[in-house]
Amino acid sequence: MRLAELSRRSxxxxxxxxxxxxxxxxxxxxxxxxxxxxxxxxxxxxxRLVRAMIQVGQVPVAKVxxxxxxxxxxxxxxxxxxxxxxxxxxxxxxxxxxxxxxQAAHQEVAALLDRLGWRNAKLLAAISPAYRSLVVxxxxxxxxxxxxxxxxxxxxxxxxxxxxxxxxxxxxxHPSEAERIEFAVLGAILNEPLLQALHRLAxxxxxxxxxxxx
Amino acid sequence: MRLAELSRRSxxxxxxxxxxxxxxxxxxxxxxxxxxxxxxxxxxxxxRLVRAMIQVGQVPVAKVxxxxxxxxxxxxxxxxxxxxxxxxxxxxxxxxxxxxxxQAAHQEVAALLDRLGWRNAKLLAAISPAYRSLVVxxxxxxxxxxxxxxxxxxxxxxxxxxxxxxxxxxxxxHPSEAERIEFAVLGAILNEPLLQALHRLAxxxxxxxxxxxx
DNA sequence: GGTACTCGGATAGTGACGCTCACCAACGAG
DNA sequence: CTCGTTGGTGAGCGTCACTATCCGAGTACC
Numbered sequence: 001m002r003l004a005e006l007s008r009r010s011x012x013x014x015x016x017x018x019x020x021x022x023x024x025x026x027x028x029x030x031x032x033x034x035x036x037x038x039x040x041x042x043x044x045x046x047x048r049l050v051r052a053m054i055q056v057g058q059v060p061v062a063k064v065x066x067x068x069x070x071x072x073x074x075x076x077x078x079x080x081x082x083x084x085x086x087x088x089x090x091x092x093x094x095x096x097x098x099x100x101x102x103q104a105a106h107q108e109v110a111a112l113l114d115r116l117g118w119r120n121a122k123l124l125a126a127i128s129p130a131y132r133s134l135v136v137x138x139x140x141x142x143x144x145x146x147x148x149x150x151x152x153x154x155x156x157x158x159x160x161x162x163x164x165x166x167x168x169x170x171x172x173x174h175p176s177e178a179e180r181i182e183f184a185v186l187g188a189i190l191n192e193p194l195l196q197a198l199h200r201l202a203x204x205x206x207x208x209x210x211x212x213x214x
Numbered sequence: 215m216r217l218a219e220l221s222r223r224s225x226x227x228x229x230x231x232x233x234x235x236x237x238x239x240x241x242x243x244x245x246x247x248x249x250x251x252x253x254x255x256x257x258x259x260x261x262r263l264v265r266a267m268i269q270v271g272q273v274p275v276a277k278v279x280x281x282x283x284x285x286x287x288x289x290x291x292x293x294x295x296x297x298x299x300x301x302x303x304x305x306x307x308x309x310x311x312x313x314x315x316x317q318a319a320h321q322e323v324a325a326l327l328d329r330l331g332w333r334n335a336k337l338l339a340a341i342s343p344a345y346r347s348l349v350v351x352x353x354x355x356x357x358x359x360x361x362x363x364x365x366x367x368x369x370x371x372x373x374x375x376x377x378x379x380x381x382x383x384x385x386x387x388h389p390s391e392a393e394r395i396e397f398a399v400l401g402a403i404l405n406e407p408l409l410q411a412l413h414r415l416a417x418x419x420x421x422x423x424x425x426x427x428x
Numbered sequence: 429g430g431t432a433c434t435c436g437g438a439t440a441g442t443g444a445c446g447c448t449c450a451c452c453a454a455c456g457a458g
Numbered sequence: 459c460t461c462g463t464t465g466g467t468g469a470g471c472g473t474c475a476c477t478a479t480c481c482g483a484g485t486a487c488c
Binding site: 216218235236247250251 | 464
Binding site for chain 1: 473474475476477478482483484485
């Protein structure tokens with residue numbers, strides 16, 4: 001198929017596809033002659049993945065390129081590939097370690113991980129962007145005078161852990177290793193907007209249950 | 215306190231504070247004379263809230279203004295005020311209702327709400343941005359060949375509902391109505407990055423538990 | 429074989445966003 | 459009186475995700 005058809009089948013404008021090609025988000029098509037290139041189903045699939053990451057996952061173009069690099073990198077083990085992809089996701093700015101709220105948040109999060117027995121997460125704390133994001137979020141609450149501590153966080157963490165278990169169980173239903181990796185990466189990126197939407201919908205449901213529509 | 219002190223105490227540059235004032239995210243200070251304005255603790259608090267929304271919650275400036283308008287609008291009831299704030303949050307682009315995947319996703323989500331007995335959410339479906347986001351996310355999965363149906367979604371929805379229950383329980387611990395509203399809005403906005411961070415950390419924990427660090 | 433169309437590729441431009449800079453006249457401390 | 463600082467304003471910056479335009483080379487159709 002040629003560029004125009006790829007565009008038609010994906011619903012993405014030719015100009016945008018050209019942009020993705022230029023940015024290295026799509027591998028170039030098979031060159032037939034100076035003015036024609038041939039694309040296949042794999043290109044279509046990759047294009048849809050890219051669109052999903054950018055539009056649904058709000059992943060910036062540069063990060064998409066990075067994530068795809070990890071997905072295609074056969075030299076990594078499973079944990080590393082998944083981790084590398086997750087870590088490439090958009091991040092919160094670095095916490096200011098001098099800040100007293102940040103320091104208190106560090107303590108709180110460390111206590112939380114102890115309470116939960118998340119030993120691996122503790123080991124990853126120094127390098128994991130998720131850990132840093134958590135510290136930043138907790139610090140933001142504290143700065144506003146809301147003292148979220150272990151007591152408040154633990155039930156949320158428990159629920160999120162169950163969510164993660166579901167994620168991985170779903171992943172394991174896929175037979176081939178390659179497919180599992182793609183699903184894991186994809187799931188890590190697309191699950192979040194989905195969870196967020198479910199969470200907001202659940203909040204609306206619960207709010208109206210408790211207080212009605214007024 | 216004057217602008218420079220507000221800047222020092224909040225860690226936000228004076229230029230940025232001026233920008234927020236111009237954009238109406240902060241109410242103007244009490245004018246003392248042509249070159250001096252006085253700000254108080256309320257300004258500081260509001261500024262921290264704005265920063266938290268923008269930096270942690272990734273809420274665009276225009277949305278922050280909108281949300282603050284709802285927070286300050288005493289004419290609304292609780293559900294409406296919370297709803298108005300939640301609905302002002304960044305959204306996914308409108309789903310293309312012509313698209314077959316979107317139509318299938320609609321069916322799937324409707325079936326999900328039936329299964330869960332989320333009657334209020336069903337009523338809100340036509341107007342709720344959360345509902346639309348959910349449809350877009352499910353459609354994105356389907357387009358990539360992963361058929362997330364009621365079976366896969368229901369356990370996630372159940373967990374998210376429990377999360378929402380926690381949210382509202384936490385909100386109800388606050389004594390005054392005004393404080394509850396602020397906490398609810400804030401929670402709705404800041405909880406998401408926090409949940410996301412917990413989710414990612416839980417994924418890392420669970421991945422390494424199952425497959426080690428390799 | 430003529431011609432109108434389409435192809436891919438490349439360059440430059442767009443509009444939104446979140447600041448950030450430079451400048452200004454008006455003050456206030458020494 | 460001088461000099462630094464104040465709050466307010468207009469314009470500018472860098473990034474991002476496209477998008478519009480042009481080009482010369484091929485292709486389909488009559």
